Amino acid sequence: MSKKLLLKDAHVEGIRTFEVYRKQGGYEAVEKAFKMTPDEITEEVKTSGLRGRGGAGFPTGMKWSFLAKPEGVPRYLVVNADESEPGTFKDRYLMEHIPHLLIEGMIISAFALGAHTGYIYIRGEFAWIPDILEQAIEEAKAAGFLGKNVLGTGFDLEIYVHRGAGAYICGEETALLESLEGKRGNPRLKPPFPAVKGLWESPTVVNNVETIAAVVPIINITGAEYAKIGVGRSTGTKLISACGNINKPGVYEIDMTITVEEFIYSDEYCGGIPNGKRLKACIPGGSSVPIVPANLLLKTINGEPRYMNYESLSDGGFATGTMMGSGGFIVLDEDQSVVKHTMTLAHFYAHESCGQCTPCREGTPWLYKILKKIHSGQGTLNDIDLLWDVQRKIEGNTICPLGDAAAWPVAAAIRHFRDEFEWYIDNPESQTRNYGLAHYADPIPVPAKAE
Amino acid sequence: MSETIAFKPETLTQVHKITARYPAERKKSALIPVLHLAQKEFGGWLQVPVMDYVAELLEITPIEVYEVATFYSMFNMKPVGKYVLEVCQTGPCMLKGSDEIIQYIKEKLNINAGETSADGLFTLKTVECLGACGYAPMMQLGKFYHEHLTKEKVDEILELCRQGTLALD
Ligand SMILES: Cc1cc2nc3c(=O)[nH]c(=O)nc-3n(C[C@H](O)[C@H](O)[C@H](O)COP(=O)(O)O)c2cc1C
Numbered sequence: 001m002s003k004k005l006l007l008k009d010a011h012v013e014g015i016r017t018f019e020v021y022r023k024q025g026g027y028e029a030v031e032k033a034f035k036m037t038p039d040e041i042t043e044e045v046k047t048s049g050l051r052g053r054g055g056a057g058f059p060t061g062m063k064w065s066f067l068a069k070p071e072g073v074p075r076y077l078v079v080n081a082d083e084s085e086p087g088t089f090k091d092r093y094l095m096e097h098i099p100h101l102l103i104e105g106m107i108i109s110a111f112a113l114g115a116h117t118g119y120i121y122i123r124g125e126f127a128w129i130p131d132i133l134e135q136a137i138e139e140a141k142a143a144g145f146l147g148k149n150v151l152g153t154g155f156d157l158e159i160y161v162h163r164g165a166g167a168y169i170c171g172e173e174t175a176l177l178e179s180l181e182g183k184r185g186n187p188r189l190k191p192p193f194p195a196v197k198g199l200w201e202s203p204t205v206v207n208n209v210e211t212i213a214a215v216v217p218i219i220n221i222t223g224a225e226y227a228k229i230g231v232g233r234s235t236g237t238k239l240i241s242a243c244g245n246i247n248k249p250g251v252y253e254i255d256m257t258i259t260v261e262e263f264i265y266s267d268e269y270c271g272g273i274p275n276g277k278r279l280k281a282c283i284p285g286g287s288s289v290p291i292v293p294a295n296l297l298l299k300t301i302n303g304e305p306r307y308m309n310y311e312s313l314s315d316g317g318f319a320t321g322t323m324m325g326s327g328g329f330i331v332l333d334e335d336q337s338v339v340k341h342t343m344t345l346a347h348f349y350a351h352e353s354c355g356q357c358t359p360c361r362e363g364t365p366w367l368y369k370i371l372k373k374i375h376s377g378q379g380t381l382n383d384i385d386l387l388w389d390v391q392r393k394i395e396g397n398t399i400c401p402l403g404d405a406a407a408w409p410v411a412a413a414i415r416h417f418r419d420e421f422e423w424y425i426d427n428p429e430s431q432t433r434n435y436g437l438a439h440y441a442d443p444i445p446v447p448a449k450a451e
Numbered sequence: 452m453s454e455t456i457a458f459k460p461e462t463l464t465q466v467h468k469i470t471a472r473y474p475a476e477r478k479k480s481a482l483i484p485v486l487h488l489a490q491k492e493f494g495g496w497l498q499v500p501v502m503d504y505v506a507e508l509l510e511i512t513p514i515e516v517y518e519v520a521t522f523y524s525m526f527n528m529k530p531v532g533k534y535v536l537e538v539c540q541t542g543p544c545m546l547k548g549s550d551e552i553i554q555y556i557k558e559k560l561n562i563n564a565g566e567t568s569a570d571g572l573f574t575l576k577t578v579e580c581l582g583a584c585g586y587a588p589m590m591q592l593g594k595f596y597h598e599h600l601t602k603e604k605v606d607e608i609l610e611l612c613r614q615g616t617l618a619l620d
């Protein structure tokens with residue numbers, strides 16, 4: 001079922017403006033939050049079960065409670081709007097359509113954390129969005145919700161938008177902080193964690209755009225009510241950006257109780273696969289999470305339906321499952337080549353490696369080159385083993401998780417589609433036909449359309 | 452050389468607005484936003500004298516500017532055409548035919564990725580995921596995205612560029 005907390009007003013005419021947003025009940029959560037203590041707000045977020053929406057799924061309330069609070073040292077709230085994970089475009093949607101939701105969430109979060117300055121670090125290519133956000137900030141300020149002495153409470157808060165300049169790695173929180181300090185985006189060694197030493201060595205909370213936006217409904221309906229939505233530890237709603245071979249690509253807000261099958265085939269969401277094609281594979285959580293073939297996507301290895309939530313998507317671990325990640329849902333139909341798709345992702349990670357760690361700097365271009373060799377019909381069976389070997393040597397041996405993110409897609413592609421790799425090697429002359437697909441697609445029925 | 456390079460007064464006002472976002476002793480934080488301004492004002496790429504000028508403005512050493520400018524893909528380290536077509540080639544766009552779009556542009560402009568057309572008007576750059584995967588294939592041109600690209604749409608865009616009527620910012 002679709003349950004809308006974040007996008008409920010996204011289609012209201014003029015919702016970008018303070019006036020309309022306010023009329024729809026906007027900024028009431030701020031008023032409510034100012035009647036609470038900062039600790040009560042953090043408790044509320046803990047109760048809600050909200051998990052970070054940037055990809056890692058770390059409990060937000062817990063992250064907030066780790067923030068160091070030494071006397072006389074400023075604290076910072078930094079919103080991660082770098083959104084560069086292939087397949088992911090949900091934060092952009094939020095910022096473009098309902099910018100005030102992010103600003104409202106930031107005011108509440110900053111108050112809870114005792115931060116008087118907040119930065120929105122946005123990827124440089126989203127060059128038109130800072131104007132939208134700055135307009136929203138201006139309006140909120142004019143209405144007394146930002147600036148000195150917010151709503152007469154004595155609390156001061158300034159929010160600034162900071163543009164990056166094209167570097168996926170700046171989505172990693174410590175690289176982001178380096179970049180915000182005017183440096184190259186080289187991830188830092190942890191510990192110390194940003195909660196202790198973050199921006200300019202001060203305690204800092206870094207949260208994803210969607211995470212901060214979700215604080216608004218949590219305060220509005222209470223953490224306990226929020227926790228009732230969804231299932232298990234997948235509470236609340238999640239934005240999914242769906243793309244690839246589907247009829248209705250776009251951003252959807254789901255409560256995490258629907259099945260993957262419903263998400264792909266029902267008209268409420270992706271609307272099925274165009275031209276009557278069959279589903280081949282899917283990367284459900286952004287390019288870094290393992291690709292799974294259709295049969296393992298729709299059902300777990302035990303034959304249970306797979307659901308669109310953290311636990312169900314990762315059921316079976318990496319052997320037969322995948323991850324929720326950032327919610328970047330990439331669908332491949334039967335005509336697509338997994339080898340080629342994986343090759344473009346390998347190119348992406350090679351391009352985006354910051355170069356600090358040898359396994360990542362040297363290994364990622366190597367993965368790309370082997371994949372290119374196989375894809376162009378020049379590969380040998382040994383290359384598949386080499387590919388496996390190289391990704392294994394990157395995984396776990398680097399400063400930041402980009403190394404793992406580069407290794408996992410390759411590992412999963414080999415794990416589930418080894419036959420396709422072999423097909424490329426055995427059929428060097430015809431690279432554009434069926435990629436040995438029959439092997440994978442035959443057991444997969446085309447599900448009946450949900451009414 | 453830096454005496455010949457200076458921001459327009461209104462850009463300088465913007466620079467001051469930007470530096471005011473950070474604590475006084477953290478002026479360096481303004482570097483990336485100021486480099487964006489510099490690239491825009493001084494011909495679409497960052498020449499060494501321009502970077503030296505930015506270093507002076509922000510009271511940091513030139514090397515601190517060079518190492519940042521060369522790290523981020525949006526900063527051009529060599530001259531580019533008036534219109535830089537940045538076409539995404541990552542997986543999700545590839546699924547929707549970005550290869551053909553890139554090939555089409557190459558043929559139309561008679562250039563490869565990374566090159567500038569003979570008339571100096573167009574540069575083709577292939578780029579990685581721009582966060583528009585659901586609206587693929589797509590490209591960035593100046594400040595804006597052009598999505599759901601088809602060959603016809605590419606023709607239209609190139610034509611608007613030639614007429615000088617395509618909005619870049
Ligand atoms: C290579 C890499 C890229 C990342 N990119 C993003 C990103 O674009 N946006 C984001 O919110 N988090 C990204 N993350 C996760 C952040 O490091 C961090 O976990 C997140 O911003 C925390 O916010 P959350 O707890 O609200 O999810 C990335 C992590 C890695 C390792």
Ligand code: SF4
Pocket residue numbers: 169186187352353354355356357358360361398399400401402403
């Ligand atoms: S894993 Fe890669 S991106 Fe991360 S710090 Fe090491 S070299 Fe840089």
Ligand code: FES
Pocket residue numbers: 086087088539540541542543544545579580581582583584585587589
């Ligand atoms: S893959 Fe092209 S915009 Fe994401």
